[in-house]
Amino acid sequence: MLKRLMILMMALVLGGPVWAQSGPLRLTITDGVIEPLPFAVPVFEAENAEASQLAADITRLVSQDLAGTGLFREVPASAYISQHSAFAQTVAYADWRAINAQALITGAVSVSGGQINVKFRLFDAFSGAEMGGGLQFAGTADGWRRMAHKVADAAYSRITGESGYFDSRVVFVAESGPKDNRLKRLAVMDYDAANLKFLTDSGSLVLAPRFSPTGDRVLYTTFESGFPRINVLDVATVGRRQLTTAAGEMAFSPRFSRDGTQVIYSLANGGNTDIYRSDLNSGSHVRLTEAPSIETAPSFSPDGSQIVFESDRSGSQQLYIMSGNGGEARRISFGEGRYGTPVWSPRGDLIAFTKQNAGRFHIGVMRTDGSEERLLTASFLDEGPTWSPNGRVIMFMRETQGAGGTSSLYSVDISGRNLKPVPVQGGASDPSWGPLQP
Amino acid sequence: MNILSKVAVIGLVLTTAACTRPDRFGAGAGDGAAGVGAVDPNAQAGLTGANDPNSPLFFNQTIGDRVLFRIDTSTLTEEGKSILNGQARWLQTNADYLAIIEGHADEQGTREYNIGLGFRRANAVREYLVSQGVPATRLRVTSYGKERPIQVCSAESCYAQNRRAVTVISIASLS
Numbered sequence: 001m002l003k004r005l006m007i008l009m010m011a012l013v014l015g016g017p018v019w020a021q022s023g024p025l026r027l028t029i030t031d032g033v034i035e036p037l038p039f040a041v042p043v044f045e046a047e048n049a050e051a052s053q054l055a056a057d058i059t060r061l062v063s064q065d066l067a068g069t070g071l072f073r074e075v076p077a078s079a080y081i082s083q084h085s086a087f088a089q090t091v092a093y094a095d096w097r098a099i100n101a102q103a104l105i106t107g108a109v110s111v112s113g114g115q116i117n118v119k120f121r122l123f124d125a126f127s128g129a130e131m132g133g134g135l136q137f138a139g140t141a142d143g144w145r146r147m148a149h150k151v152a153d154a155a156y157s158r159i160t161g162e163s164g165y166f167d168s169r170v171v172f173v174a175e176s177g178p179k180d181n182r183l184k185r186l187a188v189m190d191y192d193a194a195n196l197k198f199l200t201d202s203g204s205l206v207l208a209p210r211f212s213p214t215g216d217r218v219l220y221t222t223f224e225s226g227f228p229r230i231n232v233l234d235v236a237t238v239g240r241r242q243l244t245t246a247a248g249e250m251a252f253s254p255r256f257s258r259d260g261t262q263v264i265y266s267l268a269n270g271g272n273t274d275i276y277r278s279d280l281n282s283g284s285h286v287r288l289t290e291a292p293s294i295e296t297a298p299s300f301s302p303d304g305s306q307i308v309f310e311s312d313r314s315g316s317q318q319l320y321i322m323s324g325n326g327g328e329a330r331r332i333s334f335g336e337g338r339y340g341t342p343v344w345s346p347r348g349d350l351i352a353f354t355k356q357n358a359g360r361f362h363i364g365v366m367r368t369d370g371s372e373e374r375l376l377t378a379s380f381l382d383e384g385p386t387w388s389p390n391g392r393v394i395m396f397m398r399e400t401q402g403a404g405g406t407s408s409l410y411s412v413d414i415s416g417r418n419l420k421p422v423p424v425q426g427g428a429s430d431p432s433w434g435p436l437q438p
Numbered sequence: 439m440n441i442l443s444k445v446a447v448i449g450l451v452l453t454t455a456a457c458t459r460p461d462r463f464g465a466g467a468g469d470g471a472a473g474v475g476a477v478d479p480n481a482q483a484g485l486t487g488a489n490d491p492n493s494p495l496f497f498n499q500t501i502g503d504r505v506l507f508r509i510d511t512s513t514l515t516e517e518g519k520s521i522l523n524g525q526a527r528w529l530q531t532n533a534d535y536l537a538i539i540e541g542h543a544d545e546q547g548t549r550e551y552n553i554g555l556g557f558r559r560a561n562a563v564r565e566y567l568v569s570q571g572v573p574a575t576r577l578r579v580t581s582y583g584k585e586r587p588i589q590v591c592s593a594e595s596c597y598a599q600n601r602r603a604v605t606v607i608s609i610a611s612l613s
């Protein structure tokens with residue numbers, strides 16, 4: 001008891017996630033130092049013999065998802081006092097408390113004719129109570145990873161009070177070949193790099209794909225004609241067409257509005273780059289900036305009322321916010337160095353960006369008024385942040401230095417913790433994190 | 439120009455494009471003329487070699503097909519202007535050629551910004567060539583940003599070569 005109290009006090013002092021309980025289990029995610037919350041996830045019950053491999057695989061993936069956040073850690077099965085081999089069995093709370101498993105996740109898997117069924121329950125060992133009701137997910141056997149992600153999302157969400165991000169996909173640029181002969185093609189994968197699928201071939205240069213809000217379409221820049229243009233790609237059919245933009249010599253850096261009906265992008269004419277908005281339904285185009293400087297990398301606020309973008313109108317790249325209809329812009333970045341690639345967080349409270357200063361690149365976040373700037377990473381070249389659907393994690397690309405330099409994807413908590421590579425095979429850049437799947 | 443030498447010139451354009459054009463993958467000028475690629479350029483090299491002031495080789499090698507820029511600028515240097523004077527004279531003499539000016543940036547900078555910066559550089563070249571009498575209708579500009587480095591080290595010696603605008607010429611009838 002004393003130890004638990006002390007941890008609680010430390011957590012309060014340090015501002016880390018507070019998991020020591022006075023009431024029901026609740027992990028409040030805040031900034032600062034963290035002591036991961038211990039959980040146990042005994043291998044899910046295989047309700048029939050065919051399900052045993054899947055039950056083991058799903059259990060392992062649930063654990064990986066949760067532990068991978070850095071907010072949780074798994075209590076190893078070797079520490080278990082009692083087993084929990086049957087889904088319906090009564091939970092021996094004292095045995096889980098004794099090994100300090102704060103949360104207990106149990107499940108069962110059955111397979112029948114290529115269909116699988118996954119059941120899940122979550123228990124708060126210290127309160128001795130179930131958290132939320134049981135859940136059940138059904139699907140085809142090849143979708144087992146998604147069902148594991150859904151179980152982990154449910155556990156994450158019940159414990160933290162925030163939505164999860166495990167059952168989500170990322171569209172990105174898969175890279176191969178040497179630096180002066182690099183091939184790039186669009187690819188999509190699960191958030192954990194599983195189920196990679198190519199969406200284009202490497203016949204022409206493609207850049208910076210951006211998911212639609214529902215994940216059904218992707219906007220990207222293509223050099224098919226030798227001049228940058230924007231394509232819209234249907235993820236399911238892989239069919240693509242050129243976006244009709246306002247007239248310009250080049251169009252690039254597109255992004256959807258949160259309702260998926262508008263696209264904002266950069267259009268270049270006569271050496272000058274400005275931001276435009278096109279309506280996908282009406283086909284109308286509006287010019288949003290009119291400056292002789294480079295205006296690019298626009299990103300809508302979640303409610304669509306504002307746009308954050310970068311401009312070098314002050315003489316160097318900085319971040320600005322303007323109305324969704326254009327007009328006056330206010331500068332929000334004032335620190336040392338150059339700021340680019342701003343992305344509005346899904347919660348609306350933060351802007352993620354790339355910062356270049358003193359020969360280094362950083363991924364950072366700031367509030368929408370430019371205050372509370374925090375740099376989360378530093379390297380030779382970190383660039384292009386994208387938000388997890390719940391706004392807790394940022395994925396970005398990191399490129400290594402020199403002739404053999406390659407690009408890969410990393411993720412980091414907005415607290416700056418838990419920086420780690422996303423295990424994509426081969427080079428990867430320009431990630432765009434899609435929504436939590438239905 | 440008889441038919442034979444014109445075919446030879448086309449072959450040479452393709453060859454030099456393959457050597458100097460940083461975009462080896464995009465459609466651009468190269469793909470449109472792919473059907474003529476079978477012509478052996480070396481067989482006729484004597485007719486249109488680098489010594490022939492009207493040859494694409496002369497344009498690419500003797501005059502110089504590219505100009506370089508200082509860090510994060512699109513201002514032409516005096517050296518760049520003198521190269522462009524030569525380019526302008528050549529383009530005026532060889533009126534059946536079109537040019538695509540490709541702007542590039544080094545790897546110091548974010549992707550989108552570098553596309554905008556490369557475009558500024560390409561446009562600076564276009565404006566200068568126009569000021570020297572090349573009809574604007576024969577010039578197009580594009581930008582590859584930092585996507586097509588020709589030198590791969592992460593040092594100023596390489597960056598200086600990558601901050602460039604390359605004038606890629608092609609026969610009008612092929613474009």
